[in-house]
Amino acid sequence: MTVSTHAAAERIESDGQDPTPADQPAVTFDRHPGTYRHWRLEVDGEVARVVLDVDEDGGLVPGYQLTMNTYDLGVDIELYDLTQRLRFEHPGVRAVVLTSGKEKNFCAGANIRMLAQSPHPWKVNFCKFTNETRNGIEDVTENSGQTWIAALGGTAAGGGYELALACEQILLVDDGSSAVALPEVPLLGVLPGTGGLTRITDKRRVRKDRADVFATKSEGLRGKTAVAWRLVDETLPRTGFDEAVAERAREAAARSARPTDAIGIELTPLEREVTEDGIRYRHVRADVDRGKGIVTITVYGPNPSGVPESIDRIHQLGADFWPLAMTRELDDLILRLRSNELDLGIWVIKTRGDVESALAFERVVKEHSIKQHSSGDWLVNEIRHYFKRTLKRLDVTSRSLIALIEPGSCFAGALLELALVCDRQYMLEGTWEDAETSEEGEEAQLVLTASNFGAFPMSNGLSRLASRFYGDDEHLELLRGETDRRILATEAVELGLVTEAYDDIDWEDDVRMALEERSSLSPDALTGMEANHRFVGPETMETRIFGRLTAWQNWIFIRPNAAGPDGALRRYGTGRKAVFDRKRV
Amino acid sequence: MTVSTHAAAERIESDGQDPTPADQPAVTFDRHPGTYRHWRLEVDGEVARVVLDVDEDGGLVPGYQLTMNTYDLGVDIELYDLTQRLRFEHPGVRAVVLTSGKEKNFCAGANIRMLAQSPHPWKVNFCKFTNETRNGIEDVTENSGQTWIAALGGTAAGGGYELALACEQILLVDDGSSAVALPEVPLLGVLPGTGGLTRITDKRRVRKDRADVFATKSEGLRGKTAVAWRLVDETLPRTGFDEAVAERAREAAARSARPTDAIGIELTPLEREVTEDGIRYRHVRADVDRGKGIVTITVYGPNPSGVPESIDRIHQLGADFWPLAMTRELDDLILRLRSNELDLGIWVIKTRGDVESALAFERVVKEHSIKQHSSGDWLVNEIRHYFKRTLKRLDVTSRSLIALIEPGSCFAGALLELALVCDRQYMLEGTWEDAETSEEGEEAQLVLTASNFGAFPMSNGLSRLASRFYGDDEHLELLRGETDRRILATEAVELGLVTEAYDDIDWEDDVRMALEERSSLSPDALTGMEANHRFVGPETMETRIFGRLTAWQNWIFIRPNAAGPDGALRRYGTGRKAVFDRKRV
DSSP: OOOOOHHHHTTSOOSSSSOOOOOOOOOOOOOOGGGOSSEEEEEETTEEEEEEOOOTTOOSSSSOOOGGGOBOHHHHHHHHHHHHHHHHTOTTOOEEEEEESSTTEEEOOBOHHHHHHSOHHHHHHHHHHHHHHHHHHHHHHHHSSOEEEEEESSEEETHHHHHHHTSSEEEEEOSSSOOEEOOIIIIISSOOSSSHHHIIIIISOOOHHHHHHHTTOTTOBOHHHHHHTTSSSEEEOSTTHHHHHHHHHHHHHHHOOSOSSOOOOOOOOOOOEEETTEEEOSSEEEEEETTTTEEEEEEEOOOGGGOOSSHHHHHHHGGGSHHHHHHHHHHHHHHHHHHHOTTOOEEEEEEESOHHHHHHHHHHHHHTSOBTTBOOOHHHHHHHHHHHHHHHHHHTOSSEEEEEEOTTOOEEGGGGHHHHTSSEEEEEESOOTTOOSHHHHSOOOEEOOGGGGTTSOOTTSSOHHHHHTTTOHHHHHHHHTTOSSEEOHHHHHHTTSSSEEEEHHHHHHHHHHHHHHHHTSOHHHHHHHHHHHSSOSOOOHHHHIIIIIHHHHHHHHTSHHHHSTTSHHHHTTTTSOOOOOOOOO | OOOOOHHHHTTSOOSSSSOOOOOOOOOOOOOOGGGOSSEEEEEETTEEEEEEOOOTTOOSSSSOOOGGGOBOHHHHHHHHHHHHHHHHTOTTOOEEEEEESSTTEEEOOBOHHHHHHSOHHHHHHHHHHHHHHHHHHHHHHHHSSOEEEEEESSEEETHHHHHHHTSSEEEEEOSSSOOEEOOIIIIISSOOSSSHHHIIIIISOOOHHHHHHHTTOTTOBOHHHHHHTTSSSEEEOSTTHHHHHHHHHHHHHHHOOSOSSOOOOOOOOOOOEEETTEEEOSSEEEEEETTTTEEEEEEEOOOGGGOOSSHHHHHHHGGGSHHHHHHHHHHHHHHHHHHHOTTOOEEEEEEESOHHHHHHHHHHHHHTSOBTTBOOOHHHHHHHHHHHHHHHHHHTOSSEEEEEEOTTOOEEGGGGHHHHTSSEEEEEESOOTTOOSHHHHSOOOEEOOGGGGTTSOOTTSSOHHHHHTTTOHHHHHHHHTTOSSEEOHHHHHHTTSSSEEEEHHHHHHHHHHHHHHHHTSOHHHHHHHHHHHHSOSOOOHHHHIIIIIHHHHHHHHTSHHHHSTTSHHHHTTTTSOOOOOOOOO
């Protein structure tokens, strides 16, 4: 939330259609603390301070000023980079204080001028990414012992307060004016888009009538009421605020099980080659067919000779350790395709490599993973959670995901999740007739391992297998007896692990037809259908954010009451009141 | 789903905007088997046959033919009436066979021409009502021992199959052509809007990749595959189909705990007076302030002298028994306001009457309610479930609900749910200064009873109190100790039962300001916010249908890919293919 100047606001297009997007260059996600424009990362032993100090002129695209510590996608990309570096490069950090570099203003949320000028897909994609970053903050607090604490030395409004809600504790200065607020509904005619409505009721357990009052009160709440309503954990006087915050951080750090003597690894710059036809990384490549609207993503398994013999070797390899290197590349690719390639509606996912090597890597990871009540290696633990989060990104990606399981692929264990994440799985039965390499001459195979039964839970808390066979515990139990061996196509069909198997004669035509048919369907209907099918059974705060909240927000984002020329989002800051169609729907 | 003729389809407006609605008269919900145009109800002892036989010329509004046994709101209003009469007038019915009066065609779903010509709010309201009716079919199967069985003697497509999905069993004729299908995504570019996507995965436990295939396959599936995929329970040859269906019905009837000797009560026509300013029933009235966009709904408690002394007296009273009479009127009012009064965005809910009488009625109902492992009175049981369903309608009503608790009100026990269903509760502290009657001179009060702790669960399976204090079991326990006594305003605030209490001096201004402020907000943002806040915590199939599925469908319904002049919904049946903006969002 920011109060735009009138002069600036007049530049908003008011032609009755979606605001014309600026001709936005491709979004990139390579950041480094040395290049941050909006954040400072200050590490001091067990405690890090993360300071939001937005550069007004540093908007990702032209057309708006990032006044009032408001953010756009660019600000959030830096935040994401920062959370990753804290996890991998600063393992000794056990508590993170999130604060602001501006006097009396924590953060006024997403920049409204930016929202008003952004086309619908940009807004939706922006909300998705910011939600993922906030979920990541909760993930590191819960699973990695790096506890985030929001120290609000000034007002946190809209997305600013939602950022605080992602932290485990919220401390608010008690200065008679600083408040927390969700002014989206009353001022902008949209919802708080990064989990605010869900987190106040489900996480902070604000009574639902109070949640209603709070979310319609543009000025928000402060002081005792904010504490009594559970909107913040504590208010603290301005004098001694920093000391009190530091004390809370020390307390949180003391509770962490994170090792104190760990030495970080460097997240070195990703190597990639971008061409018209795709993107190539070391372990991942994307091949684009724009005519058909398809991108084929191939993940390459590890080198057979590269299985590290010890945990020391894994640390020595650092960002070159295949599971981490591959995950970073895949993560980057997902983010780039989502932001820059809206017309590629089908993502075909393949793997390529040696099954035994993939399993060997998995065994090393498993051996050093943190299990309940025992401490494993912090780095291995971080890598597992990172791969988990990357798979979750695929779960909520609004593209059709189709796995092709062919000879020479290595969908085994953790890599099998890349098939299970897909809407459909097609598998070749038998071998290629014209196989040129011995690898291709082998039959396509899958391997289930223990890690498919819970190492990489979806947002609904279930493994992808448990989601796939929701309610059929007997079959899940049967599958547990089928781990650690090669499963060929006919059996994969019988076990329900793939949608269809075709032999060499039919493969090309049947797969092509399936993809063409998919391409012909309404992209919106597919988005809605996939969002409904991918998460069955139980729901969590996360699934509610990506399901219910996001869907309502998307609806509101294209309603004239918000996005029309007289809508609240476009009129905000112009001095003119929004004009609403008062019909309730 | 229906194949419109080209001639008919050409009448669709193609002006690039929402299709102009026909000047639709007010929708009414009074129906009676004697006046049904689209259904036949055939009761034969323990088994009833419900036959869908749509009159093509019987559309509720002009502009479309109900070909292929397709339905519109009018068809569904009759179905709703029929389900109610089965419960109350035919208590001896223990199994219901849902079938079709057309040869080789069960039902082709919602009429597409109707959808294409309907404005956005009509489509949304239509889907909500049809969803509620289908949930009601599941409710009677689960809670009242009247088990619905779908006997598909022909193809069930789209909403036709979704109707079958609401039944406990689905029997499909095996004739080499009859199929079940969800062709909405491939043919219309929208979602199956009455729970199809949710029920195939969550209820019938179709594997999610198969759900994906099925929901994109316009021709659907039949025979062995339909059974293997769990889309239907059985396929049966055409010869002997009716006998086999009858046998399944007898089996279901035999499992029912419903009494065999029960005598139904008649659901007599509702008495109401409709004026420009509102609607008056015997126990409920609505006063409309169109200028402010507010309707005040007052529910009148029972007459002190009318508490029935015996269960026989309750049956004798039948539709005149206050809890049933009041619930029927409230239900009718909710449906009328939702369909006909889109501009009344705020529903103020009041009660008026004697607290002791309300509690006396509640005791009678409770005494005869069916509890686990014991059989109570079937009629009392039906009334409780009907009030539960009516409260659930309020939960999913896209209007702001505000309870005003004043002197002379009777928010006690079951009637307290009418306050708890609201987004906010305002209560008068003290008495009116200028009270004219002794009743008004008393302080406003609330009474908690045992029934507030589970007799009327919301769609999320929780009581409204458990939803209100989600996660605070301690407070819920404390409230259990505060039942069966008068709670005045100050204490109601302390106990968290009301949002605010104002004294006589502030009441008028503060309530007026709260309502005016609410009126000034974006109706769409309020719809989204309320939908998010009303259901906290756990989710069920129902909340997913009203939450995630509905929200995505609403979004899709206003996207040009569906509803634009070149969209799939508008182009269907014209012979011209839809033109899609291929960008994925």
